[in-house]
Amino acid sequence: MKAIHTMLVLALVAALCTLTACSHAMRMIHGTGARRPAASEFGLGPRASAAGWYVATLEPAAPLRPRKMLTMRLVVRDAAGRAIDEAAIAIDGGMPEHGHGLPTRPRVARSLGDGLYEIEGVRFNMGGWWEFRLAITGARGVDTVTFNLAV
Ligand SMILES: [Cu+2]
Incomplete structure (x- = not known):
């Protein structure tokens, strides 16, 4: 019994x-069956948003390395190259091949003007393919940009 x-x-x-x-x-x-994008889809940008409203570029303060806490600058412009200030930016991401998200909650700490934003608290806790997703809400509305980063 x-x-x-x-x-x-x-x-x-x-x-x-x-x-x-x-x-x-x-x-x-x-693995999750997620297919790693072509090498040309990787990088820090400039990268167009899904609907083409914004163009975003990431400028990390240091090279992307596993387990390092990072600050990044983000440049947001419209398709014509004009700076987008005072946008609300939500950050999300993860490893599609592993099915997990970001280990931290990165956030925009300050807007520096001229389309520049400072993102704090970025950390990739292992090497590999990471998606780093931004939801940018400007005067036109919300649009998303997905960066593929090789850490
Ligand atoms: Cu992972």
Whole structure:
């Protein structure tokens, strides 16, 4: 009777593990099936937003390295090259091949004018392909830019 109970508990733990935390580990091992973009899709920009309203460029204060806390400058312009100031910028990202997000919550700490923004708290906790996504809300509305970064 006790053996059956133990087996049930173990089965339940295994099932929960598959559904939650350990599935992350399994994806890390087996991958999510996400296809890494072509090399030409990687880099710090200039990169156009999905709808073409903005062009964004990342200027990290130091080379991208795993486990380093980074400050980045972000340049936002419109398609004609005019600086976009006073935009609201939300930052998201992760590793598509691993199915996890950013380990930190980077945020725009200040707007420096002339389309320049300072982003603090960027950290990539392992090497590989990272997506770094910006949702930029300006006078025209919201548009997204996705950078593919090789860390
Ligand atoms: Cu990862």
